[in-house]
C-alpha cells in the first residue's frame with residue numbers, strides 16, 4: 381500500500397496530510413469492530429465529560445481503551461491511565477484497531493489511546509485541535525461507525541477556512557503531517573443513515589500516540 385497521506389483523488393480535495401479511506405471497513409468488519417467496542421464499553425462505561433473551568437457537559441458521551449485515555453473535567457484536558465468514574469484501568473485497544481494503525485498510520489510505534497465518542501440525538505463536537513499529545517509525528521486515525529456525519533476540517537489556525545466532508549460507517553480518516561494540528565469538529569449527525577447501531581447515533585474511534593517513544 382502507498383502512503384496513506386497521498387490517497388489519490390479523494391485526498392486531493394482535502395488539506396495536505398488528511399487522507400480519507402472511504403468505506404474501508406465493509407459491513408462484516410464494522411460488525412466485528414462494533415462487538416469489540418461493546419466489550420470495551422462493558423468494562424469502561426460511556427460517561428459524559430465536562431468542559432474545563434465551566435463544567436458544562438459535553439453533548440457526546442465518551443470512554444477509552446488503551447494504556448491512556450483522554451478525559452476532560454473542570455481541571456482541564458489530559459490523558460490518564462484510569463476511567464474517571466470507575467477508577468479502573470482502561471481495557472486494551474482491540475486488535476482490529478491495532479492492525480488498522482499498523483497498516484495505515486505510517487508510524488512505527490503503536491497507539492496508546494483510543495478515544496470512543498458516542499453521538500446520539502443532537503450531539504456534536506465543536507472545532508478543536510487534538511493537541512494534548514506530546515508526540516506529534518504520529519497521525520490521528522479516526523474510524524466512523526453508525527450514522528453519517530458532517531465532519532469539518534480546516535487549517536492549523538483558528539478562524540481559517542474550513543471544508544466539510546461527509547463521513548459514513550466504515551470510513552477511516554487520518555490526519556497527520558501538516559494537518560496533525562488542524563482544527564476539526566462534527567457539525568451534525570444525520571439520523572437514519574445507517575442500520576449498524578440498533579439505537580441509531582454514531583460512534584467515532586480515534587487512535588492516538590500520546591508519548592514520544594524513549
Ligand SMILES: O=C(O)CCC(=O)C(=O)O
Pocket residue numbers: 495497505510522531564565566584586
Ligand atoms: O467524531 C469525530 O469524527 C471526531 C472526534 C474528534 O475530533 C475527537 O474525538 O477529538
Ligand SMILES: [Fe+2]
Pocket residue numbers: 508509510564
Ligand atoms: Fe479531535
